[in-house]
Amino acid sequence: MFIKTKIVVEEVRKGFPTDEGRLDVIADLNFKVGDGEFVAIVGPSGCGKTTLMNIIAGFLAPDTGAVKIDGVPRSAPNRNGVLITQQGSVFPWLTVRENLLFGLPDELPNREALAQEYAELVGLKGFENNYPHELSGGMLKRAEIARALVVKPEILYMDEPFSALDALMSLRMQNELLRILAKERHTVMLITHDVEEAIHLADRILVLSPRPARIQASFDVPFAHPRRVSNPEAQALRVAILKELGVELV
Amino acid sequence: MKKVTGAIPSIIVLAVVVLIWWAAVVLTKSVIFPTPGKVVMGTLELASDGTLWEHIAASLFRVGAGFLIAVLFAIPLGLWMGWVHGAYVTLNPLFQILRPISPIAWIPIAILWFGVGNASPIYLIFIASVFPMIVQTTTGVHTIEKRYLRAAENFGVTRKKLFLQVVFPAALPQIIVGMRIGLGVAWLVVVAAEMIALRSGLGYLIMDSRNAGNRYELVVAGMIIIGLIGLMLDGAMRLLENMKNVRWRYVH
Numbered sequence: 001m002f003i004k005t006k007i008v009v010e011e012v013r014k015g016f017p018t019d020e021g022r023l024d025v026i027a028d029l030n031f032k033v034g035d036g037e038f039v040a041i042v043g044p045s046g047c048g049k050t051t052l053m054n055i056i057a058g059f060l061a062p063d064t065g066a067v068k069i070d071g072v073p074r075s076a077p078n079r080n081g082v083l084i085t086q087q088g089s090v091f092p093w094l095t096v097r098e099n100l101l102f103g104l105p106d107e108l109p110n111r112e113a114l115a116q117e118y119a120e121l122v123g124l125k126g127f128e129n130n131y132p133h134e135l136s137g138g139m140l141k142r143a144e145i146a147r148a149l150v151v152k153p154e155i156l157y158m159d160e161p162f163s164a165l166d167a168l169m170s171l172r173m174q175n176e177l178l179r180i181l182a183k184e185r186h187t188v189m190l191i192t193h194d195v196e197e198a199i200h201l202a203d204r205i206l207v208l209s210p211r212p213a214r215i216q217a218s219f220d221v222p223f224a225h226p227r228r229v230s231n232p233e234a235q236a237l238r239v240a241i242l243k244e245l246g247v248e249l250v
Numbered sequence: 251m252k253k254v255t256g257a258i259p260s261i262i263v264l265a266v267v268v269l270i271w272w273a274a275v276v277l278t279k280s281v282i283f284p285t286p287g288k289v290v291m292g293t294l295e296l297a298s299d300g301t302l303w304e305h306i307a308a309s310l311f312r313v314g315a316g317f318l319i320a321v322l323f324a325i326p327l328g329l330w331m332g333w334v335h336g337a338y339v340t341l342n343p344l345f346q347i348l349r350p351i352s353p354i355a356w357i358p359i360a361i362l363w364f365g366v367g368n369a370s371p372i373y374l375i376f377i378a379s380v381f382p383m384i385v386q387t388t389t390g391v392h393t394i395e396k397r398y399l400r401a402a403e404n405f406g407v408t409r410k411k412l413f414l415q416v417v418f419p420a421a422l423p424q425i426i427v428g429m430r431i432g433l434g435v436a437w438l439v440v441v442a443a444e445m446i447a448l449r450s451g452l453g454y455l456i457m458d459s460r461n462a463g464n465r466y467e468l469v470v471a472g473m474i475i476i477g478l479i480g481l482m483l484d485g486a487m488r489l490l491e492n493m494k495n496v497r498w499r500y501v502h
Contacts, residue, residue, distance in 0.1 A: 089400065
């Protein structure tokens with residue numbers, strides 16, 4: 001099946017000056033993400049995953065190379081690709097409803113209805129007028145996902161989105177994300193240190209090398225949803241990915 | 251119920267202070283320093299002939315006017331200095347030099363510029379409360395977490411929306427802290443300013459009571475009333491901290 005290419009990362013390099021000289025974080029990175037594809041990136045901590053995500057989402061310019069979305073070089077963030085991070089960025093001074101309305105232009109006639117629809121989609125019906133500090137961690141994540149989706153972005157960038165949640169809530173949110181993505185097709189890039197999460201969610205998994213980051217290995221995840229990470233093939237994949245990350249399971 | 255029991259220790263402390271005061275006056279057989287009872291009688295006397303309310307109203311008017319002008323000046327300026335780096339580096343040194351100058355030091359200049367009417371104390375209150383509010387507002391903008399600014403950038407909103415829905419509400423808790431500090435010093439200063447000239451206000455009441463026949467029970471009454479009103483003003487500002495859209499900053 002032919003899939004249109006959505007994101008192209010081309011010869012991207014990025015380094016930062018430090019007291020001990022230049023620190024190369026990303027070196028000659030190349031990969032493509034297809035339209036509607038869910039690609040997870042795993043790598044050792046401190047390998048530059050977040051830097052990479054900031055470059056792809058447009059918050060940071062690469063030193064050389066380019067990130068192209070639909071063939072057009074990306075120079076600044078825009079609402080076509082929304083970033084969700086571990087810390088979250090739901091505005092604490094706005095209610096859930098006001099947060100959802102935030103990204104929608106004022107002149108959009110059905111913005112209230114849209115906000116309502118997405119609050120319901122993520123299971124926040126009845127909490128529209130609550131402030132974030134009145135919500136639990138999981139609900140806050142739902143609000144963040146709803147705020148991202150309500151503007152109908154083509155791409156979701158997720159940087160360790162569920163890492164701050166406890167293990168059970170993280171699993172629950174993974175299932176929620178799959179349920180929502182089954183309804184609305186998005187291209188998704190997920191950065192995670194959790195190999196099982198990547199296997200659970202992604203169509204393809206890229207393994208980054210330690211700094212400076214390069215693509216060290218790429219794995220297709222051919223299992224149909226809903227997936228069981230405990231099945232033997234998935235476990236074999238997990239062992240293979242962990243091996244790439246330098247962890248031998250006995 | 252919990253609130254009531256929580257207040258008991260502080261009530262005991264107040265009662266002990268009044269008791270010590272009373273005992274000290276009685277034991278030393280002081281003829282000038284008043285007992286708590288005389289202070290209460292003096293307060294009732296002022297309240298019944300209406301002068302107390304006039305003095306309170308005069309002081310509150312001056313504080314209200316000076317503080318309000320300071321708010322209107324400090325918040326826009328603080329937001330601008332917080333947001334525009336050039337404005338900050340240009341203006342901050344000036345304000346850092348002006349800030350440590352006690353408002354009391356401004357009294358001669360205030361009289362020179364504004365005479366001995368209401369304008370002088372209002373100017374002094376303005377000077378006293380404007381700097382803490384500028385500083386807190388600027389800090390409020392400077393300490394907006396980057397993740398929120400990035401989210402706003404991600405959604406590509408208009409400048410107006412960025413300002414009204416992100417920058418201002420994000421800085422608002424700090425602005426309120428600045429307003430609390432500002433109102434506190436404003437109340438301190440109005441009393442000092444009223445001691446110099448004028449014919450009304452709680453500061454005037456205190457000086458006049460001493461000058462007109464050593465009425466020390468009225469001096470102490472004036473002091474206690476100043477304290478109580480200061481407490482109420484701070485309580486009113488604290489109500490602002492309970493607004494739901496600023497709670498996030500105070501609850502941890």
